[in-house]
Amino acid sequence: MFVPFPTVHDQIGAEGIARVVAAFYRRVAEDPLLRPMYPEDDLGPAERRLRLFLIQFFGGPSVYSDERGHPRLRLRHSPFRIDQAARDVWVRHMLAAVDECAVPEPAAEIMRHYFERTATGLINRVSVE
Numbered sequence: 001m002f003v004p005f006p007t008v009h010d011q012i013g014a015e016g017i018a019r020v021v022a023a024f025y026r027r028v029a030e031d032p033l034l035r036p037m038y039p040e041d042d043l044g045p046a047e048r049r050l051r052l053f054l055i056q057f058f059g060g061p062s063v064y065s066d067e068r069g070h071p072r073l074r075l076r077h078s079p080f081r082i083d084q085a086a087r088d089v090w091v092r093h094m095l096a097a098v099d100e101c102a103v104p105e106p107a108a109e110i111m112r113h114y115f116e117r118t119a120t121g122l123i124n125r126v127s128v129e
């Protein structure tokens with residue numbers, strides 16, 4: 001895997017990544033399309049899993065894989081109906097979270113690029129118009 005240096009973790013730390021994930025989940029909690037997709041009533045555990053994953057992915061400690069094993073993101077998302085519309089809403093909230101937290105460059109651009117590409121790769125249903 002190509003890891004840009006300095007990593008996002010070097011630039012904003014686990015604390016900076018945690019703030020973005022918290023801002024993202026505040027938006028998910030209010031979203032009529034995304035909120036029902038999350039299986040648990042409490043979004044806290046889902047927030048923690050995404051936080052630990054992103055800390056690991058962006059160059060920090062690998063607590064996520066210590067707890068959850070290999071991420072297998074496509075497999076783990078297969079129960080959820082991710083069409084283009086769901087992907088777009090997810091990405092819109094995540095980019096808004098990056099903006100809200102005033103993530104400095106180049107960390108913000110690395111994050112935006114990663115979220116846009118990876119979310120597209122997780123589309124697993126054809127949209128029904």
Ligand code: HEM
Nearest residue numbers: 037038046049050053068076080082086087090115118119
């Ligand atoms: C960059 C894109 C994304 C990343 C990095 C990501 C990452 C993750 C991770 C790490 C988990 C927890 C997996 C586990 O350990 O069980 C997860 C769960 C989940 N994701 Fe994503 N995801 C992305 C995009 C999406 C999109 C586009 C949707 C739907 C529109 C989505 C919906 C969900 C749902 C519903 C869960 C279950 C919540 C839970 O953990 O209980 N994700 N995601």
